[in-house]
Amino acid sequence: MTFVSASITAIFSTKIDRDPKKAGSYGVGFTVDMGVEARASEKNGVFLNGERVSFPTVEHVLERLGGKGVDLRTRLPVSCGFGVSGASALATAVEISLQKGLNLPFFRLADIAHEAEVVNRTGLGDVVTQSFGGIVARVRPGSPSKSRVERFLSRAEVDFLVLGQMPTKEVLGDEVKRRSINQAGKKRLKEFLKKPSLENLFVQAKKFSLESGLADDEIVDVIEAVESRGGLASMVMLGRSVFALNGKGAFEEFGGDSFSARITGCSVRL
Amino acid sequence: MTFVSASITAIFSTKIDRDPKKAGSYGVGFTVDMGVEARASEKNGVFLNGERVSFPTVEHVLERLGGKGVDLRTRLPVSCGFGVSGASALATAVEISLQKGLNLPFFRLADIAHEAEVVNRTGLGDVVTQSFGGIVARVRPGSPSKSRVERFLSRAEVDFLVLGQMPTKEVLGDEVKRRSINQAGKKRLKEFLKKPSLENLFVQAKKFSLESGLADDEIVDVIEAVESRGGLASMVMLGRSVFALNGKGAFEEFGGDSFSARITGCSVRL
Incomplete structure (x- = not known):
């Protein structure tokens, strides 16, 4: 099982670019100890809390990595600003890479999840925040490997x-x-x-x-x-x-x- | 309490430099779920598993951040290659920064811990590995903010x-x-x-x-x-x-x- 945190964006400004690796956002967000759990599945497609769903962002990740299906579990509300799609994409990327023994660097997986978000217009900065963790200020936009962040820890x-x-x-x-x-x-x-x-x-x-x-x-x-x-x-x-x-x-x-x-x-x- | 993982170095080559920010090592190491716990202390100095000890690497961190003392706990053996000094330095830096509300970026704290290791000759790469986590290949040496790594996740x-x-x-x-x-x-x-x-x-x-x-x-x-x-x-x-x-x-x-x-x-x- 791979867990990825919810990501809450507090401040942002958009950076639109045709190249999804360069598209992203400036801003500040933070990760919390609630999020999305992903398990590689033998069944085709994306399952969210047990139900088969249409989830193009996650399907994009599955296709890129040759994964069959994924079981996602979360108690977070969807489309309410908690970065569920980013967490789902990143957790799926890590889970499929481990399951298939792809040995891909973490930031390669994070970039794929970011691109899946940009292409499907489900997020511009969540995967960057989730790739680093803590209170994350995105000072240069782009995919996780291209972005630059300042990261702070907090106990709140x-x-x-x-x-x-x-x-x-x-x-x-x-x-x-x-x-x-x-x-x-x-x-x-x-x-x-x-x-x-x-x-x-x-x-x-x-x-x-x-x-x-x-x-x-x-x-x-x-x-x-x-x-x-x-x-x-x-x-x-x-x-x-x-x-x-x-x-x-x-x-x-x-x-x-x-x-x-x-x-x-x-x-x-x- | 701040926990930092033990760091096991598998492969390395040294990069000596007068500037401790540039000194470090190439190589591959990994972090595990055992390590060092640090708690800021009201008593002066460094305590390791309850005993007052001389620990120049950690004292360097306390001095740089204006910390009084720190209580360190670990079940790991010291000087056997588990990066206890790096974990102690990094955990102390994070703990003191939180206690004093310094709001320093994580990588600034990690750099201070790395410098403390280099100056006291207790390590050249552990803090970099510990700052990223997982299986960490250090492809450019130096302090955490100056180094470049490839990072891999594993369940082993x-x-x-x-x-x-x-x-x-x-x-x-x-x-x-x-x-x-x-x-x-x-x-x-x-x-x-x-x-x-x-x-x-x-x-x-x-x-x-x-x-x-x-x-x-x-x-x-x-x-x-x-x-x-x-x-x-x-x-x-x-x-x-x-x-x-x-x-x-x-x-x-x-x-x-x-x-x-x-x-x-x-x-x-x-």
């Missing part, structure tokens, strides 16, 4: 409130939205790197969620409710979800599912 | 037999010995990278231990005993120790302590 527990899905393609397909996202993303990455503490990550991430126009009224209400109780919070990119330090009490006022997870520097485990 | 359990300590400084201080080590080390690294499987690691590592002149008669006897029972084995660099796949049965014929550990890609855990 983070609370999550999931309010719903967000249509990633629609948001990133809008030229005007993308411009304000990119402008805010670059500025907030720079401000985070000046003082790369966990607290400053929340401060800059919240500013990013407001300046980019991505946070809607309900998300802002949740963030403010956490802050009024002495916590820190921001929006999960891209999902209608909030991540917080000491957010549990405030979350109770709202609908949606909540859970907690610890930041981990070990995002790939066999 | 490895057996160890410890026959005694080896005087690292004496071995590496001998010009003639160092020349044959470096020549064999570069050749065997190249041969490993042609087919980076676990089996080939053992094949190339054994050739390295013979060609370099580092394996003595007893070590060769142990390796051959493992092979005659269908296993694979080579010498731990630099210690009078053997690592093996399926070595348990053969080890029983010899004196010395034995134990087993799994290769891990997660060599730093909080």
Whole structure:
């Protein structure tokens, strides 16, 4: 079994390129001790929590490595900003390589997972964050082997409130939205790197969620409710979800599912 | 608590440089799920398994980061080739940075641990291997941030037999010995990278231990005993120790302590 962490993006700006190895994103994200477990399967295709599914990103990885099928297990919500597709792609790549004795370097596998995400438009930075682990600032975009990151370790527990899905393609397909996202993303990455503490990550991430126009009224209400109780919070990119330090009490006022997870520097485990 | 894995060097060649950031080694090593646990301490100095010790490599790290003291715990033998000093230095660096809220990037901490090893002549490559985790081929030497590696994941359990300590400084201080080590080390690294499987690691590592002149008669006897029972084995660099796949049965014929550990890609855990 191969486990890969969920990846939560706090700040980002997109880098579009025809070459999927060069496409990616700047930004800051972090990995937690919840994620996706993959087991190589004798049955053809992709199974998610026991059900056969259409999952083009993972199918791309299977095809590239000559894998037959994979069984994926996760308790995370899909399409809510937890990097489930990136974790699934990377876990599948590692699992198939081990099963088939391909002896491929880890970063070769990570690059294949990144390309699968870019080609299928399911993510631009999750696999990079997941390949390194911890709080990961992506200072040069691209596939894991081409990107450059600053990596920080932390012991914090983070609370999550999931309010719903967000249509990633629609948001990133809008030229005007993308411009304000990119402008805010670059500025907030720079401000985070000046003082790369966990607290400053929340401060800059919240500013990013407001300046980019991505946070809607309900998300802002949740963030403010956490802050009024002495916590820190921001929006999960891209999902209608909030991540917080000491957010549990405030979350109770709202609908949606909540859970907690610890930041981990070990995002790939066999 | 910060845990850092033991690091077993299978193949190496030295790169000496006045600048400790540029000094290091080429080679192949791997990390396992046994190692050193570090806890920041209110008492001054370095404590190893409860006893106050003189440990210049770790003291160097404490001084650089303004740490008072550290409590280290390990079940590994010291000076037998398990990278205990590197693991102690890196775990101390991470632990002190977290305790003091220094917010230093992980690779900055790893560089400090590497420099502490080089300056005190306790290691040239362990901290690089430990910073990445898994089976790590060091293809460009230097401190972790300056080095370049190829990293491979594996699920194997490895057996160890410890026959005694080896005087690292004496071995590496001998010009003639160092020349044959470096020549064999570069050749065997190249041969490993042609087919980076676990089996080939053992094949190339054994050739390295013979060609370099580092394996003595007893070590060769142990390796051959493992092979005659269908296993694979080579010498731990630099210690009078053997690592093996399926070595348990053969080890029983010899004196010395034995134990087993799994290769891990997660060599730093909080």
